[in-house]
Amino acid sequence: MLSTALKDFAEQQPYRTISDTEFRDIAASLYNDFFVWVAESVLDPVPRLWAEVTGPSALGQFDQMIDEIEALQDGPRTKEHLTYIEHKMRQAQKFWGEIVADCPVRKQVTVKNRRIFHLGRPVDSGVLTRFRAKLADVLDGADIEFVFPQNPEKVQPSRNQGKISSLFPEDEESETHKPPKSMLTESKEETVAPKTPWSEWLDQGEIEIVTDLEGFRAVVNEASKVGICGLDLETTGLDPLAAKIRLVQIGIPKYPGSKRLVDEAGKSPVPGGSAKAYVIDLFALSADERKEIVEILVALVGDPNVIKIGHNLSFDLGFIRASAGRRIPMRNLFDTMLASQLVWAGFFKMEPTTSKNSKYRFKEVYPKHRLSDCVDRHLNVKLDKTGQTSDWSAETLSHDQILYAAKDVLVLPILYEILFDLIRRNEMEEAARLEFDCLPSVVEMEITGMPLNLTATKALLDSLTRERDELEIKLIGMAESSGCEFKTIKDVRKGVPGRFNPASIPNVLEYFNHVGHSVTDTRDETLQDLARAGDEFARLLLGFREKTKRVAFLVSWLEKTGDDPNGYAHLRSSYRQLGDKGVGRFTSSDVNLQQIPRTKEYRELFEVPEGRCLVIADYSAIELRIMAWLSGDPTMVTAFQNRQDLHRLTAAAVGRKDIDQVSKDERQASKAINFGLIYGCGAQRLVDSAKYDYGVDMSLTEANRAKKAFFATYPKIEEWHQKQRSLMDSPVPHWFHHHNTGYYSVKLVSVTIPPGRKRVWPWFKGKTLARFTMLANSPDQGIGASILKRALIRVYDRLLEYGWDDVYLAANVHDEIILEGPMEKAETMKEMLEKEMVLAGAEFIDPVPVEVEGNIGTSWAEK
DNA sequence: TGGAGGTGCAA
DNA sequence: TATTGCACCTCCA
Numbered sequence: 001m002l003s004t005a006l007k008d009f010a011e012q013q014p015y016r017t018i019s020d021t022e023f024r025d026i027a028a029s030l031y032n033d034f035f036v037w038v039a040e041s042v043l044d045p046v047p048r049l050w051a052e053v054t055g056p057s058a059l060g061q062f063d064q065m066i067d068e069i070e071a072l073q074d075g076p077r078t079k080e081h082l083t084y085i086e087h088k089m090r091q092a093q094k095f096w097g098e099i100v101a102d103c104p105v106r107k108q109v110t111v112k113n114r115r116i117f118h119l120g121r122p123v124d125s126g127v128l129t130r131f132r133a134k135l136a137d138v139l140d141g142a143d144i145e146f147v148f149p150q151n152p153e154k155v156q157p158s159r160n161q162g163k164i165s166s167l168f169p170e171d172e173e174s175e176t177h178k179p180p181k182s183m184l185t186e187s188k189e190e191t192v193a194p195k196t197p198w199s200e201w202l203d204q205g206e207i208e209i210v211t212d213l214e215g216f217r218a219v220v221n222e223a224s225k226v227g228i229c230g231l232d233l234e235t236t237g238l239d240p241l242a243a244k245i246r247l248v249q250i251g252i253p254k255y256p257g258s259k260r261l262v263d264e265a266g267k268s269p270v271p272g273g274s275a276k277a278y279v280i281d282l283f284a285l286s287a288d289e290r291k292e293i294v295e296i297l298v299a300l301v302g303d304p305n306v307i308k309i310g311h312n313l314s315f316d317l318g319f320i321r322a323s324a325g326r327r328i329p330m331r332n333l334f335d336t337m338l339a340s341q342l343v344w345a346g347f348f349k350m351e352p353t354t355s356k357n358s359k360y361r362f363k364e365v366y367p368k369h370r371l372s373d374c375v376d377r378h379l380n381v382k383l384d385k386t387g388q389t390s391d392w393s394a395e396t397l398s399h400d401q402i403l404y405a406a407k408d409v410l411v412l413p414i415l416y417e418i419l420f421d422l423i424r425r426n427e428m429e430e431a432a433r434l435e436f437d438c439l440p441s442v443v444e445m446e447i448t449g450m451p452l453n454l455t456a457t458k459a460l461l462d463s464l465t466r467e468r469d470e471l472e473i474k475l476i477g478m479a480e481s482s483g484c485e486f487k488t489i490k491d492v493r494k495g496v497p498g499r500f501n502p503a504s505i506p507n508v509l510e511y512f513n514h515v516g517h518s519v520t521d522t523r524d525e526t527l528q529d530l531a532r533a534g535d536e537f538a539r540l541l542l543g544f545r546e547k548t549k550r551v552a553f554l555v556s557w558l559e560k561t562g563d564d565p566n567g568y569a570h571l572r573s574s575y576r577q578l579g580d581k582g583v584g585r586f587t588s589s590d591v592n593l594q595q596i597p598r599t600k601e602y603r604e605l606f607e608v609p610e611g612r613c614l615v616i617a618d619y620s621a622i623e624l625r626i627m628a629w630l631s632g633d634p635t636m637v638t639a640f641q642n643r644q645d646l647h648r649l650t651a652a653a654v655g656r657k658d659i660d661q662v663s664k665d666e667r668q669a670s671k672a673i674n675f676g677l678i679y680g681c682g683a684q685r686l687v688d689s690a691k692y693d694y695g696v697d698m699s700l701t702e703a704n705r706a707k708k709a710f711f712a713t714y715p716k717i718e719e720w721h722q723k724q725r726s727l728m729d730s731p732v733p734h735w736f737h738h739h740n741t742g743y744y745s746v747k748l749v750s751v752t753i754p755p756g757r758k759r760v761w762p763w764f765k766g767k768t769l770a771r772f773t774m775l776a777n778s779p780d781q782g783i784g785a786s787i788l789k790r791a792l793i794r795v796y797d798r799l800l801e802y803g804w805d806d807v808y809l810a811a812n813v814h815d816e817i818i819l820e821g822p823m824e825k826a827e828t829m830k831e832m833l834e835k836e837m838v839l840a841g842a843e844f845i846d847p848v849p850v851e852v853e854g855n856i857g858t859s860w861a862e863k
Numbered sequence: 864t865g866g867a868g869g870t871g872c873a874a
Numbered sequence: 875t876a877t878t879g880c881a882c883c884t885c886c887a
Contacts, residue, residue: 354887355867363867503883505869523870549871552882576879585874585878592880595872623874679876689876777877784874814874814878 026082027073034089035352035361038066038765046117048766049134050103053127058099063766065092110741112265115142120149138747198379198414198739201269207406210280213292219250219278220300226252228307230275230412231300233316234405236393240315240322240447246392247402248293250278251309251409262417266378266742275413277406281397294323302329309412311371312337313436314575317443329800330440336412338435338578339419340369342428345734345750346582346759350769362764366580375411378418380739383407418737425735425743430755431584434789435577441792441809442575448808449572450593450860451614451820452561453607460605461554468547471540475502478537484514502544511537525692550597560591568609573811577789582759583778584785586812594813596860604861613823616862617833617854618816619787619841621646623678626783629845633716640848647671653713654706668694673706680721680776683707724775727751728768734760751775753782754844783844788812791840795819798832818860830854 051059069088075081107118115135123131128146135144210216223229230251237243253261256272263270282290297320301308310316313335321328350362367373372383384404392401423432479486479500486500486507501507508522517535519526524545530538561569573593575586588594596602608614619625624646628636639649644659651670652659662670672690681689683703690698698706711718733745748760749770759778761770792812799807807821807829817837821829834854841850855862 353867360867501884505884521869545871549882553872556881579879581878583878587879588873589880592873594874595880597872676876681876685876771875773876781874781877816874 027085030082030086030089031073031361034069037093045138045763046105046108046135047100047103049138050105050131051099053130053134054102058095062092062095062099065095066765110142110265110744112742113142114145115139116145116147118147118149122148139745142745194380196380196739197268199381201274201414202381202407202410205274205406205410206276207403208276208278209402210278211284213285213289213296216248216278216280216293216296219252220296223250223252223300224303224306226255227305228253228309228413228416229300230277230309230409230416231313231316232310232405232409232412233319234392234401235319238315240318243319244393245282245290245294245319245323247397247405248280248282248297249405249409251406251412252276252278253413260417261414262421266418266421266737267739269414275410277410279402279406283395294320298324298328301333302331304331307332307334307416309334309336309416311335311374311408311412311415314439314442314446314577317439318446321443322447326805327444327796327800328440330443333436333439334416334420334432335436335439336371336374336415336419337369339416339423339432340367340374341578341582342432342435342757343419343422343426343736344369344582345426345757346580347734347736347748347762348580348769349762350764371408371411374415374419378737378739379411379414381411383411421743422735422737425745426758428756428758431753431757434755434757434786434793437793438577438789441796442577444796444809445811446572446575448810448820449570450606450811450818451608451612452557452569452571453567453605453859454558454561454564454569455567456607457554457558457605460601461551461558464547464551464554468544468551471544471547472502475537475540475544476500478540479507479511482511482515484511486510502541503548508541528692550602553597553602556591566609568607571606581778582757584753584757584782584789585814586785586788588811588813593811600861604859606860608820608858611823612858613821613826613829614810614857614860614862615819615821615826615829615833615854616816616857616860617818617830617837617852618813619784619837620851620853622784622787622815622841622850623780624674625841625848625850626780626787626845627678627717629848630779630783631714631716631720633714633720636714636717637848643849643851647674650674650710650713654709656709665696669696669698669706672696672698673710677710677717678777678780680724680773721772721776724751724779725772727775728770728772731768734758749775751778751782753779754786757782757786784815787841787844787850788815788817790843791817791837794836794840795833798836802832804829826856830856 048059065088069085069092072081072085072088075085104119104121104123105117106120109116109118117135123146132144132146136142210219230249232249232251233245234247234249235243235245253275254273255261256270258270258273260270261273261275262268280293282293285293300306301317301320310333313333317330317333344367346366348364348366351365353360353363355361367377372385375381375383390401390404423429476499479502487510500511505522509519512519512522512530515537517530519530522541524542527538527542527545531542557571561571563569571591571593573588574590575588577586578584579587586594596606606614624636625640628640636646639646645667647667647670648659648662650673651662651666654670654673655662655666669690672686672694676686676689683700686703686707687698687700690696690703728749731747731749734748734750735743735745737743748762749768750758750760752758759774759782761768761774763769792809795809795817799809804821804825807819807825810818810820812818817833819829819833831854834852837852838850841852
C-alpha cells in the first residue's frame with residue numbers, strides 16, 4: 001500500500017547521502033499515500049465508535065500515532081529517518097487494522113429510515129447498548145437495528161473485512177464505477193451507461209413534439225392543471241441578448257395515487273408514476289408565432305399557481321425576459337441547481353494533490369452542481385453532456401438532440417422531489433424561497449450591466465499602458481545594470497529572449513538578494529518596506545505592478561463590451577447567488593464587477609450618457625450592525641440606535657477617554673479592531689491590519705490591551721464568540737441524499753444563517769474542519785447576504801409595480817445596490833431604493849437600526 | 864494545456 | 875488561526 005519509492009531508492013544506492021530535494025520527494029510520496037489511506041479508512045466512523053465503546057485508549061493511541069507521524073516530517077534528512085517514517089506508517093496501518101477487525105459490524109444496510117447493522121459475531125448486550133447509543137448519536141433520526149449471525153462459527157469474514165460501507169456513499173460509487181485506465185484511453189466513446197431503475201424510468205417517459213401554437217397552449221394548460229412542470233430551453237448561444245431560443249421543453253409529471261414519483265426512502269420510482277416531455281422547435285415557426293410562444297412562456301413564468309422547476313433557471317429566465325423585451329413577473333420558481341447548492345451547504349472533501357509542499361498536500365473539493373452531476377449523484381443516471389454543446393442552430397435537429405433535450409426536462413420533477421425533501425429535512429425552506437425569489441433580480445442585473453464610457457476607458461488604457469511600459473524599461477535597466485546574473489530567466493517575453501522580467505517573482509527575488517536585501521517574498525507590504533527604506537527599484541516595481549494589473553482590467557472590460565459608435569456600452573457580468581462555501585454571498589465573474597478599484601480614476605469610467613443617472617445606495621457598517629444583533633450587546637445596540645459613530649466609541653473605550661477626545665489615528669485603529677472582531681482575529685493580525693490597512697502603528701501589547709478593552713466594552717460579543725466556538729463540540733445532523741442510500745444524515749459541525757441557510761464542515765482525520773473564525777464570521781457575512789437578497793427582491797417588485805420600464809437594476813456589490821434610470825426620476829428612485837433596503841434590513845436585524853446612504857450621480861465615482 | 868503558487872482587487 | 879471570492883501572471887509537468 002505504501003509507496004515503493006523508498007524501496008527503489010534503498011536498492012539503488014544504499015549508502016548514498018540524500019539531498020534535500022530527494023528527501024522531500026520521497027517523503028512527499030510516502031506522506032501522500034499515507035494520508036490518502038487515512039482519509040479513506042479512518043474517516044469511517046463505525047469502527048471508531050466501536051472502539052470508543054470497547055477500548056477508548058486504543059483509539060487515543062492510534063490518533064497519537066498519526067500525530068507523531070505527521071511530526072516526523074521535520075526530522076533529519078537521512079535514509080534511516082525515511083525508513084523509520086515508513087516503519088511508523090506500517091505500524092499505524094496495522095494498528096488500525098486491528099481496531100477494524102475488532103469491530104463486529106460486517107455489513108450496513110439502509111432501509112427507509114432504518115439502519116441495519118449485520119454483526120459477524122455475538123456481542124455482549126451491555127456493550128451493544130452502549131454501541132447503539134453511540135450510533136444513534138451519529139446517525140440522528142435513524143432506527144438502529146442489529147442482525148446477528150445464524151451460525152457465528154461459519155460466518156466468513158467478508159471480502160472487504162473492515163471496510164464498512166462509508167457514511168459518504170458517493171465515494172464508494174465513484175470508485176466502483178471508475179473504468180480501468182485502458183478504457184479511458186482506448187475507447188473514447190461507446191461506454192454504455194448501466195441500466196438503473198431511474199434510467200429505465202426515463203426511457204419509458206413519453207416525448208411529444210409539439211408543432212403549433214395551439215398544441216403549446218394545451219401543454220401549458222396541462223401544466224397549470226397539474227400545478228408543476230419542468231422548464232428548459234436550448235439556445236443557439238449563451239448570451240440572451242445575442243443568441244436565440246431554439247427549443248422549449250416542458251416536462252409534466254404524472255403522479256400515481258401517492259402523489260409522489262420517488263419513494264419515501266428516496267431510492268426508487270413509485271410504481272405508476274411517470275412524466276411526459278413536450279418539445280417545440282421555435283425555428284419551425286413564423287416570427288409571429290415565436291413571439292406568441294414567448295408570451296405564453298411569460299404567462300407561465302408569472303403564474304403563481306404553477307411551480308416552474310428548472311436547473312440554473314437564471315439562464316432560461318434570461319432568455320425569456322430578453323425575448324419578451326421587458327421586465328416580467330416571475331413567481332413560484334424552483335431552481336434545482338440552487339437547491340442542490342443549498343442542501344450541500346458548503347460540504348467538501350479533502351483530496352490529495354500532486355503538490356510536494358506539505359501545506360498543499362490536500363485540497364478542498366466541493367460537489368459540482370451541473371444538471372448531469374446532480375442526476376448522477378441522486379438518480380444514478382448518466383446524462384449525455386454532448387447535447388449541451390451540440391449545434392442548436394442547425395437547420396434540422398437530430399433525433400438524438402431532441403431526445404437529450406427531452407431527458408433534461410423529464411428528470412426535473414424527480415430531482416425536485418428529492419431536493420425539496422432535503423430542504424425540508426434540513427429546515428431550509430425559507431432560505432430556498434429567498435434564493436428562488438431573487439432570480440428575477442439576478443436576471444435583470446445580468447442583462448443590464450454597468451454603463452461604461454468607452455472613450456474615457458480607451459484614453460485611460462493608453463496612458464496606463466505607456467506608464468507601465470516606461471516603468472518596465474526602467475526596471476529592466478536597473479536589474480540588468482546591477483551586475484546580477486539571473487539564473488531564473490527562462491522564457492521569452494514579447495519576442496525578446498532572455499530579458500529580466502519584472503513580473504517574474506524569482507527574477508525579482510534574485511535582484512533584491514543581489515543588491516543586499518534578504519527578502520523571501522515580493523508582497524506589497526514587503527515592497528513598501530523596501531521603498532520606505534529608500535529602494536528605488538521597489539518603489540518602481542510597486543507602480544509597475546499596479547499599472548499592469550489595471551491595464552489587464554481595462555483590456556478585459558473593453559474586450560467584453562466590444563466597440564460602440566456612441567462611445568458608451570454596458571459592461572455585463574455573470575452572477576452566482578451561492579458560492580461553494582455556503583455563506584450565501586453573491587459572486588460576480590466574467591468580468592467581476594465586485595473588484596473594480598475603488599478610486600475615482602476607475603469608478604468614473606462607469607458613466608451614464610446624457611439624460612440618464614445612477615442611483616447608488618449602500619448599507620452603512622452593516623456587518624457591525626449584524627454583529628450587534630447577533631450578540632445582542634446592549635452597548636453596541638444602543639450606540640447604533642443613538643446613531644453614534646461606533647469606531648469613535650470603540651476608540652474611546654480602548655483609550656479610556658471621552659468620545660470627543662478621540663484622535664483621527666485612534667479612530668483608524670478602532671476600525672481595525674472593529675473589523676478584526678467580525679472575523680475573530682488574534683492580536684498579531686490586529687497589529688498587521690492596523691498598519692497596512694489603516695496606516696496606524698500599534699504594538700502587540702497595545703493590540704492585546706485593545707482586545708481586552710473591546711470585550712470589556714461589549715461583553716455580549718465575547719459571550720457570542722464563546723457560543724460560536726462551542727458549536728465545534730456539538731455537531732448536529734445534516735441530511736444528504738445519494739441514490740445508493742437514499743436519505744441519510746450525518747452529524748456535522750454546522751451554523752445556521754438566517755433565514756435558514758446552513759454551512760457545514762466535514763470531518764477529516766477524526767476532527768472537524770470547522771474553525772472558530774469561520775463559525776464567527778459566517779453568520780455575519782451570511783446575514784448581510786440575506787439582507788441584500790431581500791432588498792433586491794423588494795426593489796424588483798417595486799420596479800414591476802410602478803411600471804418603471806426605463807429604470808434598471810444595474811449591479812450589486814455585497815452591501816451596495818445600483819440602479820440606472822432617467823435623470824428626472826433620480827430622486828424618486830433614490831427614495832424607493834433607500835426605503836426598500838432599510839425595510840429588507842429590518843426584516844433581519846430589528847431592533848438594530850439599518851442605515852442606507854443613497855447617492856445620485858452620473859458615474860460610480862459619485863458616492 | 865492545466866494545476867499550483869503567488870499576488871492583489873473588492874466587500 | 876481574519877472572512878469571502880475572482881483574475882491575472884509565471885512556472886512546470
